[in-house]
Amino acid sequence: MQTQYDLVIIGGGASGLMAAIAAAEKQQKILLVEKMEQAGRKLRITGKGRCNLTNTSPIKEFISHIGSDGRFMRNAFSLFFNNELMQFFEEKGVELNIERGSRVFPKSSKALDIFLALINTIERNKNITILKNTSATDLIVSPNGIAGVTINNGKNIDIAAPKVILATGGRSYPLTGSTGDGYSLAKNVGHTIVDPIPSLVPLVCQEAIPDELVGFTLKNVSLTISDANDKKICNFFGEMTFTDNGIGGPIVLSASRIISRRLQAGEQLRATLDLKPALEHEVLDKKLIRELDENGSRILKDALRLWLPAEMIPLALQTMTIEHYKRLNQVSANDRKKIMRMLKAMPFTIVGTRGFDEAIVTQGGVSLKEVNPKTMESKLVKNLYITGELLDLDADTGGYNLQIAFSTGYAAGKAVNMQ
Ligand SMILES: Cc1cc2nc3c(=O)[nH]c(=O)nc-3n(C[C@H](O)[C@H](O)[C@H](O)COP(=O)(O)OP(=O)(O)OC[C@H]3O[C@@H](n4cnc5c(N)ncnc54)[C@H](O)[C@@H]3O)c2cc1C
Structure with a gap:
């Protein structure tokens, strides 16, 4: 095999960049392989270009936003959690702001500043070499564990390395480079992949959405999702936006995390939209009786403006x-x-989700059962570490997903140094 490195990191996203910085404290020769022409493409568009890098909620609450698999993160969080992450960026000169919902953003509102803090640290470190426009195409395994990586930048080259961190991300927003390569790389060395599906993603409805409603946002509404037997699955209050074939916006994305897998399995679910959640049924009914009476000569089509924004009338x-x-x-x-x-209960039949190109995260990935939660080391291949969204971990919106990427990257980087 050609070149010898102490460590190869595959993927220059949030997780791989943080892993490189943590590992560089001890490793002399680190190679970071990034398939795109630049690292951190997804990081730079996070939080609508503002980067919601973490959330200041306490660990128990934080973990509840990751769901049943959140426990896996306890060790990594005890090593490097929201405070440590914030301190890391502040020490690099990035001022931070805590906003509504304990969400943390750079004061500049520029995701680019978060990326630059990471990449400048890496580029100043002589221990780290970045190879861009280069894909890892295979993991090389010996009976003793990982032995290297095959990369391709026009031709295949085998790189010998005693340690490898796989940080290729999930499958969402594939134009950023997250095309799901890590799933086949991990699978080829024996890992189980929990079927990756789009999550934090708009939902597709059976009902036709009138053209004038596409892109329209409703505020302070309540959305309930139920199964075919009318059993409530979840309810969210907040903002919702209509798309050309369904519904999106914050409350819908949150709901999608809970129901994506059921939809993927072919289940049809019911959503009911409460446009007047502040008014109890009886109160609203009395108001309606009064207003019908007061406006008796008006025709329904026009009078709906009494209760709805104009854009909603065709759907109503x-x-x-x-x-x-x-x-x-x-x-x-x-x-x-x-x-x-x-x-109070405008019905929608939910028949699916939009695709990976619109999903904020991927649900599914490398099975957590096969990864050591303290070190992120594979339990199947010695000295192979798996981090970030590639793992079968995903969380709500609010800065939780990036913290997972940073914390698992950091844990792996530190663990490599303990070997
Ligand atoms: C539009 C959008 C907005 C988001 N906003 C937020 C937010 O504000 N807050 C939040 O917490 N989360 C947010 N997320 C989610 C968050 O960005 C991801 O969970 C996080 O970036 C995952 O980091 P990662 O390093 O694991 O993977 P990625 O960021 O996906 O990085 C993986 C890297 O690996 C590279 N790669 C892939 N395959 C190969 C290969 N074979 N060889 C070499 N390199 C390879 C890719 O090019 C990429 O650079 C957002 C996601 C999207 C899509």
Whole structure:
């Protein structure tokens, strides 16, 4: 084999960059292999270009945002958690702000500043070489564990290395370089891959979304998802946006994390949208009776403005099946029930999710059962470490996913130094 490095890191995203910095404290010759023309492409677009790098919530609450697999992160978080991450960036001169929901952003509101703090540290470190436009195509394994990596930058080259960190990310936003290569690399050396699916992603509905509604955002609404037997699965309150074939926005992305796998399995789920969550059913009904009475001569189609933004009217009419030109003084008790249902429980049939190109994270990945949670070392291949979104770990929006990437990268970088 050609070149000898102490450590090869595959992937220059949040996790791989942090792993390189942690490992460089001791490792003399580190090679960081990045398939794109620049590292950190996804990092630079996080948080709508502002980078919500972590969340200041205490560890128990933080872990609850990762779900049942959150326990896996306890060790890595005890080594390098939100405070350590914030201190790391502040020491590099990046001032930070804590915003609503304990979300942490750079004061400059520029994700680029987070990336530059990492890449400048790496580029100043003589122990680290970055090879860009270069893909890792294979892991080389000997009976003693990892032995190196095959890379390709026009031709295949075998690189000998006694330690390898695999930090290739998931499959979401593939244009950033996260094309899921790590799944086949890990699978080829024996790892189990929990089927990767899009998560934190808009949902696809059966109902036609009127053109005028596409891109329209509703604030302070409540969305409940139930199964075919009407059993409630989850409920979220906040902001929701209509897409050309369904619904998106913060509360929908949160719901998608809970239901993506069921949708992927072919289940159809029901969503009901409460447009007036602050008004109890009876209060709203009384208000409706009064307003129907006061506006008796108006036609329904126009009078819907009393209760809805103009953009919502075509969908409301489509949902209610009441004659559009009926005068309000002709609205029957049954019609009123339909109006109430439209306002408090507008139904949507959820038939799937949008694809990886719109998913904030990938759910699924390398099985956590096969990775040591203290070191991120593979339990199957000695001295192979697996970090970041490539692992079967994902979390809510709010800075949790980047902290997972940074903490697992750091844990692996430090563990390499203990060997
Ligand atoms: C639009 C968007 C916004 C987001 N905003 C936030 C946010 O504000 N806060 C938050 O916590 N999370 C956010 N996330 C999620 C977060 O960005 C990811 O969870 C995190 O970047 C994962 O880091 P990673 O290093 O594991 O993987 P990635 O960032 O995906 O990095 C993997 C790297 O590996 C490289 N690579 C892949 N295959 C190979 C190969 N074969 N050879 C060499 N290199 C390879 C890729 O090019 C890439 O550079 C966002 C995600 C998206 C898509």
